[in-house]
Amino acid sequence: MSLLEQIVARAKADKQRIVLPEAEEERTLKAADKVLADDLADLILIGDPANIKKEAEQWGLTHIDKATIIDPLHCEKTEEYATLLAELRKKKGMTLEQARELVTKNNLYLGCMIIKTGDADGQISGALSTTGDTLRPALQIIKCAPGITCVSGAMLLITNQKEYGEDGVVVMGDVAVTPNPTADQMAQIAYTTAQTAQSVAGFAEPRVAMLSFSTKGSAKDAKDKETGKSVYIIDKVVEATQIAKEKYPELKVDGEMQADAALVPSVAAKKAPGSDIAGKANVLIAPCLEVGNIGYKLVQRLGGATAIGPVLQGIARPVNDLSRGCSVDDIYYMVAITSCQAQDAKKC
Structure with a gap:
């Protein structure tokens, strides 16, 4: 079926x-x-x-x-x-x-x-x-649902690559609503996307990867010389992961990690040894809407995935x-x- x-x-x-x-x-x-x-x-x-x-x-x-x-x-x-x-x-x-x-x-x-x-x-x-x-x-x-302040959109991606995600199915958020979420909002998106993975995709156990271009500190954010703030997004993803773990202790989540480390066991073994999520993720959380929207459309058009959604959540x-x-x-x-x-x- x-x-x-x-x-x-x-x-x-x-x-x-x-x-x-x-x-x-x-x-x-x-x-x-x-x-x-x-x-x-x-x-x-x-x-x-x-x-x-x-x-x-x-x-x-x-x-x-x-x-x-x-x-x-x-x-x-x-x-x-x-x-x-x-x-x-x-x-x-x-x-x-x-x-x-x-x-x-x-x-x-x-x-x-x-x-x-x-x-x-x-x-x-x-x-x-x-x-x-x-x-x-x-x-x-x-x-919004209790405890949620951020509406987002998840995409169900059905691929022929059965070894990835949940028998080839991956749920990705946010792809539709919030352009540049804060760390707290990103944590909320992780939680609500996991809920969508359960209620809609039927995942018994959502395993959430918080995506970045760095895996477990392999890269560092550059700092603005005047403000001292991060120029890139790694720090936000790290903070969002920690918030998600604290606010939603039942949620299986880890990050920051690159997409290949999230999905491919052999890559995960090298880049994130000891992670319970790396190489086994079935829910992917993009650090911003730009990444999420571009990412799912590339998978859909170049990878031949069936994309269902966006499913609004929150x-x-x-x-x-x-x-x-x-x-x-x-x-x-x-x-x-x-x-x-x-x-x-x-x-x-």
């Missing part, structure tokens, strides 16, 4: 309630029909019911009536949602009238309010919306972002991924 098949099976075993706030968009509605036909999740579609029905008939979609369809202009809980949103944002000066405007005219805000009140477990958007539009209501309403309930060039299958599998995250979030 492939990793995607495993993810779908786990999602089906404990169905979650997933909001699709862009339900009038063609790919989204076609994916919703497939989700409902396969009994993958319980869906809440936000949009004009007449338009959704018309489009479903036009495209021959026969399962849409199994979904809960919410008309944002005629939602029976509008006042409840608006009142709560105004309360959540009152320190930022939001009025009840402004909150009403958001929950009736911005489906992404309405979807997050449905999750906030416990009527749904996760949300997926991005076929029509930017990443910023997706994240903004999630961070304002659902907020939010109290899962809210995931799609590429505006996404396919029907991309949305379908993101519903399964979001369901697995929701299952895990309920355990906290």
